[in-house]
Structures are given as structure tokens and as C-alpha cells.
Amino acid sequence: MARLTLPAQELMYRGHAACPGCGPALAMRLLLKGLGPRTVLSIPACCWTVIATPFPTTALGVAVLDNPIESTGASISGLRAAADALHLPDVTVVGFAGDGGTADIGLQALSGMLERRTDAIFVMYDNEGYMNTGVQRSGATPQGAWTTTTPVEGTRRGKREPKKEIMAIVLAHRPAYAATVNPAFPEDFVRKVETARDVRGPRFLHALAPCPPGWRFSSEETIDLGRLATETGLFPLYEVEEGVYRITRRAGTLKPVAEYVHRQGRFRHWTEEEVEELQAATRAGWERLLRREQETAPSLPPPTPPIGGTPAPA
Numbered sequence: 001m002a003r004l005t006l007p008a009q010e011l012m013y014r015g016h017a018a019c020p021g022c023g024p025a026l027a028m029r030l031l032l033k034g035l036g037p038r039t040v041l042s043i044p045a046c047c048w049t050v051i052a053t054p055f056p057t058t059a060l061g062v063a064v065l066d067n068p069i070e071s072t073g074a075s076i077s078g079l080r081a082a083a084d085a086l087h088l089p090d091v092t093v094v095g096f097a098g099d100g101g102t103a104d105i106g107l108q109a110l111s112g113m114l115e116r117r118t119d120a121i122f123v124m125y126d127n128e129g130y131m132n133t134g135v136q137r138s139g140a141t142p143q144g145a146w147t148t149t150t151p152v153e154g155t156r157r158g159k160r161e162p163k164k165e166i167m168a169i170v171l172a173h174r175p176a177y178a179a180t181v182n183p184a185f186p187e188d189f190v191r192k193v194e195t196a197r198d199v200r201g202p203r204f205l206h207a208l209a210p211c212p213p214g215w216r217f218s219s220e221e222t223i224d225l226g227r228l229a230t231e232t233g234l235f236p237l238y239e240v241e242e243g244v245y246r247i248t249r250r251a252g253t254l255k256p257v258a259e260y261v262h263r264q265g266r267f268r269h270w271t272e273e274e275v276e277e278l279q280a281a282t283r284a285g286w287e288r289l290l291r292r293e294q295e296t297a298p299s300l301p302p303p304t305p306p307i308g309g310t311p312a313p314a
């Protein structure tokens, strides 16, 4: 079994208010292990404002600013400017928002922060819905998933539209660094957080964050499901630095998506045909990612010309 080499320091404390098996809680714990104590977090309205517990108590060992759901990007731009004005270059400014507060309601502020080249990290923890307010559909909810606003009754079969591709949207802004992370792969997660911490400029992390009550699975299955999301190719692990893609976990053979789908109540109504459609789309997405990695791989330097000679024609 691989030896874990995670930083020992805990900056997320017991006594928090997350549900058992909460993926966003695991994501925060690993994030803070990678960032360390010189961190200021901005958290919008979401499950995490509740998990952290109400003022004056807190489950977090770093400074936290609560901000409106739409403005995390603007908030971290302001925090960065404040840290610079106070001559605190070693402070890492981080926005930590749900998929609703990132890919939907918070998208404009995120885009502004990326476009202004704010020196900060934006983390989207993706539990694929507005969970804090009762499991409503978000742009990041997968196609065909049940939520309270995409019911399964009569001819209605869950969310009609496909999942919004937040990484593609973010990458169109050419961030300094962007990566996908998954708490089921803690060492990959923390290594990417450490890389993001040490890069300057706008950085983005897309964290898969399974939610037992929202996805309708048993709380002890969070890690298994997270693992399956990556091993099936549904949530590939990769990073993009200065436009260069690198896949950080390469599955030999992708597992069937059925293994992931059938363990969640939100997909209970799916037919074999629907599973096969997802299988085909997932395979195509994985192949696209492999191609992108090849296309962006740094080319080898030109051969050194022989001493005293002229370079051979290309």
C-alpha cells in the first residue's frame, strides 16, 4: 500500500457541522494541509458557511471572510489588494465556493478575477448542486440527475441539460495554473494545492466533492465514489500550467461508468441506454483530454548545430 506523505498539520478542526461523509469537508481539510496557516479564505453562502459553524466559533484555523454568493472573485481581488497594501506577500488569498457560487451565480466575478490576473486561488468544490438550500439543480449538475428542481416523474427524467464545463470556461481565461482535484486521491490533491500556492497569478482548482444526501448514497461510500469518478474517466485528474496539459492519474483501462452510476440514488431511474450514452460521452471526453495533452506537450529543443558547421535544414 502506498505510504501517505501528507502534511501533518490540521487547520480544520473537529466540531464542524458537516454531514457524515461530506466531500466538501474533505476537500477543505486537504486544501488547508497544502496551503498552511498563512492563508485567508473567502467563502460565499454555501454549505461551507454552515460547516464552519457560526461566529464566534469556527472549525477553521485560518482567517475567513464570509461574502455574498455572487462575489467571491471580487472579494479575493480585494483581499489580495489589501494584503499587498499591508506588505503581506506571503499570505495566500483563496476563494472557496460551491459550484453554484462559482459556475452559476459567481461566474461573472470569477471571470473578472481571472481576467484582471488577480494573484489568488479560486477553488470550486463541486457537489453538483445547490445543496445547502435543499439539493436544487445547478449548471454543474450532471445531465439526467435527479434533484428537487429536476424531478423524475412521468416524462420528466432529471436534469435535461449537460454539465457545465467549468474547466473549459476557466482555461479560456488563460490562468497561470488550473487543475482538477479529488479528495479520494489525497496526495495528488495536496501536491496540486502546493503547486498552486507557489505559482503567481490567477489560479483555479476544480475539486470533486461527493455529497451523500444530495447524490443519495451512504456516507461511508464517499471515497469509493470519488475514486470511481476518476477511474471511470468521468472526473479525470489533470493540471494545466501556462497552457500545457498534464494528466496526473492515467488509468490503464477506464472502469465502466455503470459502476459509478448504479451506486447513487440520483441516477436510480436510468435505463441501460442512458448509461451507454454516458459511457460513450465519457470515453470521447477522455480521448479529447489525451489529445490535448499531446498537442500542448512542450516540443523538444532544436538539435544543437555541429561545432563550426551550419544547422541542417529543418
Ligand SMILES: Cc1ncc(C[n+]2csc(CCOP(=O)(O)OP(=O)(O)O)c2C)c(N)n1
Residues within 6 Å of the ligand: 045, 046, 047, 048, 069, 070, 097, 098, 099, 100, 101, 102, 105, 127, 129, 130, 131, 132, 133, 138
Ligand atoms: C444571491 C443569492 N441567491 C440565493 C442565495 C441562497 N443560497 C444560499 S446557499 C445557496 C446554495 C449554494 O450552492 P453552492 O454554491 O453550489 O454550494 P453548496 O450549497 O452546494 O455547498 C443558495 C442558493 C443567496 N444566499 N444569495
Ligand code: SF4
Residues within 6 Å of the ligand: 017, 018, 019, 020, 021, 022, 023, 024, 025, 047, 051, 127, 131, 132, 210, 211, 212, 213, 214
Ligand atoms: S449537504 Fe452535502 S455538501 Fe452539504 S454538508 Fe451535507 S454532505 Fe456536505
